[in-house]
Amino acid sequence: MLLVARTVAVVVVVVLAGHPHTVEAKIGTFWHVTDFHYDLNYTTSGDPKRMCWDTRFSSGSVGEFGDYDCDAPFPLLTSAVDAMKKFDGEPDFILWTGDDTAHVSNDYFSTEVVVNIVTNLTNLIASRFPNTPVFPVLGNHDYYPKNQMPVGPNRLQSEVADLWRKWFQQLQGHGDVYNSFHSSGRYAADVPGSNVTMVALNTLIWYKSNNETALLPDTTSDGLDPDGQFTWADSLLKDLAKKNRRVYLVGHIPPGTFERYQQKRKGFHWYQPRYNDRFTQLVQQHAHVIEAQFFAHHHTDSFRLFFEEEKNQEQRIPVSYQLLSPGVTPWRSTLSEETGANNPGIRLVHYNTTTGKSRKLRLASHFHDTPLSLVNQNHAIRTSLHVPQVVDVSTYYLNLSAANLEGRAEWHLEYNFSSTYNLKSVSPVALYEVAKTMKANRTLFDLYYRANTVGLEDPEKCTEKCRLLHWCAITEINYSRFYDCNNGVRLSWRAALGVVASVLVLVVR
Ligand SMILES: *[C@@H]1O[C@H](CO)[C@@H](O)[C@H](O)[C@H]1NC(C)=O
Ligand SMILES: *[C@@H]1O[C@H](CO)[C@@H](O)[C@H](O)[C@H]1NC(C)=O
Ligand SMILES: *[C@@H]1O[C@H](CO)[C@@H](O)[C@H](O)[C@H]1NC(C)=O
Ligand SMILES: *[C@@H]1O[C@H](CO)[C@@H](O)[C@H](O)[C@H]1NC(C)=O
Ligand SMILES: *[C@@H]1O[C@H](CO)[C@@H](O)[C@H](O)[C@H]1NC(C)=O
Ligand SMILES: *[C@@H]1O[C@H](CO)[C@@H](O)[C@H](O)[C@H]1NC(C)=O
Ligand SMILES: *[C@@H]1O[C@H](CO)[C@@H](O)[C@H](O)[C@H]1NC(C)=O
Ligand SMILES: *[C@@H]1O[C@H](CO)[C@@H](O)[C@H](O)[C@H]1NC(C)=O
Ligand SMILES: *[C@@H]1O[C@H](CO)[C@@H](O)[C@H](O)[C@H]1NC(C)=O
Ligand SMILES: [Zn+2]
Ligand SMILES: [Zn+2]
Numbered sequence: 001m002l003l004v005a006r007t008v009a010v011v012v013v014v015v016l017a018g019h020p021h022t023v024e025a026k027i028g029t030f031w032h033v034t035d036f037h038y039d040l041n042y043t044t045s046g047d048p049k050r051m052c053w054d055t056r057f058s059s060g061s062v063g064e065f066g067d068y069d070c071d072a073p074f075p076l077l078t079s080a081v082d083a084m085k086k087f088d089g090e091p092d093f094i095l096w097t098g099d100d101t102a103h104v105s106n107d108y109f110s111t112e113v114v115v116n117i118v119t120n121l122t123n124l125i126a127s128r129f130p131n132t133p134v135f136p137v138l139g140n141h142d143y144y145p146k147n148q149m150p151v152g153p154n155r156l157q158s159e160v161a162d163l164w165r166k167w168f169q170q171l172q173g174h175g176d177v178y179n180s181f182h183s184s185g186r187y188a189a190d191v192p193g194s195n196v197t198m199v200a201l202n203t204l205i206w207y208k209s210n211n212e213t214a215l216l217p218d219t220t221s222d223g224l225d226p227d228g229q230f231t232w233a234d235s236l237l238k239d240l241a242k243k244n245r246r247v248y249l250v251g252h253i254p255p256g257t258f259e260r261y262q263q264k265r266k267g268f269h270w271y272q273p274r275y276n277d278r279f280t281q282l283v284q285q286h287a288h289v290i291e292a293q294f295f296a297h298h299h300t301d302s303f304r305l306f307f308e309e310e311k312n313q314e315q316r317i318p319v320s321y322q323l324l325s326p327g328v329t330p331w332r333s334t335l336s337e338e339t340g341a342n343n344p345g346i347r348l349v350h351y352n353t354t355t356g357k358s359r360k361l362r363l364a365s366h367f368h369d370t371p372l373s374l375v376n377q378n379h380a381i382r383t384s385l386h387v388p389q390v391v392d393v394s395t396y397y398l399n400l401s402a403a404n405l406e407g408r409a410e411w412h413l414e415y416n417f418s419s420t421y422n423l424k425s426v427s428p429v430a431l432y433e434v435a436k437t438m439k440a441n442r443t444l445f446d447l448y449y450r451a452n453t454v455g456l457e458d459p460e461k462c463t464e465k466c467r468l469l470h471w472c473a474i475t476e477i478n479y480s481r482f483y484d485c486n487n488g489v490r491l492s493w494r495a496a497l498g499v500v501a502s503v504l505v506l507v508v509r
Pocket of ligand 1: 041108
């Protein structure tokens, strides 16, 4: 392996138009912000048991910048966007993955109210970052009625498309960005100055709570592939691979299982099972062109790994990773008791915009000191020459209780991957190493766990059962494999049964 690395390391100079050029590597940045959940009815005299709205039962007062039991008041949101401006006012772009409205009943909403809230937050971001490209997608709370985003054109999508037209027009799309978003809520567009193409998915149509698609029979083509989105992504990714682009796959709702739902040890997931499987296959088939994935919706900070194919635990080769970004709202989820609240978080991603070396070199040197134990020859030989690799991930946070006590919202760096996980750059292999180390090393797990709620929850609270849940959620996107992992089922047995079953099927056919 070392030998391979050295051979590649020699290629530091490329010849362009007859002249030798040293390849320059600029480290670019972008913000990933998400899940603002702006509650315009929040009041400091509100009752935290009633979303900090209702003053009638209130016994005291709640904080100016928010409360762990409530969604975000406007001063929290301005402080978040001001913090973005302060810590990096000139990012290459902003990724904004939605969920703009509060977790309150549909009775308080209409399409018009939702559009007004999206408009307000769009203006807030645009006021601080007037010249920064923004790649936005909608969340499940950005539709009225919530979660019920239909397939194809609709009033909300078209009004938001008009609202975002200025952003869309600045982007170099693969297809017309405005038209694509207008009719389907998805698009693909390039990041200026790098070989990154953002592929922004409409994940809302894969959500099991979306009756517009969940109730479609899986015998129809729309039931199997709502709005043809898998087919679209499949041919788009093939095309982008041919063009030597590297993809950042982005969306609101992630596949796999929620890492903070222990009840009955069943876990909890969002995508309809058939879409979860198709998403996994899409990633497996196109892992060579997908550089990274950025999703949201959990409000917590975690990551997910995809493997080459479903093999037994020892032979698994990680081929793709997904970073789940924490939310700005601190709201304590009502989904389950252990889901809890979080401190407000925003994320700055550092990536290598211009690269001239193959992935082999970087694979051999993921870590600062540790030689890589797991580098697989197969995995190392990835063809792309220009890899806009993520080199670091920094999360900034607001200590909400401190902010309310002090009467001012001072954001701080919470942690970064380079320092906490000792990573030189982020890759599927490197993150798999982190996950495995975390499993064995409680100290590292506790650092991850603290970050999971953006510094709010004490890792002491996470029992052995809880730690297993996180490990299984990170490493098993597949629902049944997650279930087995979380229930301690030996995978070899399951695999053996699978072989017997498929043989039987062949015989019966
Ligand atoms: C805010 O509260 C008022 C009064 O209860 C209600 O009519 C309105 O629908 C609420 N708006 C939102 C967006 O929650
Ligand atoms: C958004 O709403 C807040 C609170 O109602 C208001 O103060 C602010 O001016 C609005 N901002 C924009 C940019 O529309
Ligand atoms: C979705 O459909 C299910 C099953 O028919 C039903 O129980 C549920 O109330 C529906 N949800 C919405 C939001 O319409
Ligand atoms: C998920 O796991 C189940 C059971 O092991 C298997 O039948 C299915 O094919 C898996 N899905 C994918 C996409 O690998
Ligand atoms: C993008 O990739 C092409 C080769 O496909 C390469 O010539 C070019 O230098 C790359 N650009 C950047 C900014 O990395
Ligand atoms: C960025 O890529 C260049 C070219 O491959 C490499 O020399 C450099 O070390 C990378 N920078 C980081 C921080 O990984
Ligand atoms: C946040 O502030 C509170 C109150 O000042 C303090 O007890 C807590 O330790 C702080 N948490 C972090 C992560 O700094
Ligand atoms: C990463 O975190 C360490 C420790 O907090 C800090 O010293 C370093 O400056 C951080 N790096 C970046 C790029 O923010
Ligand atoms: C466990 O992880 C911590 C934090 O990364 C590290 O300092 C420590 O050396 C590790 N312990 C072992 C036994 O590897
Ligand atoms: Zn949300
Ligand atoms: Zn959501």
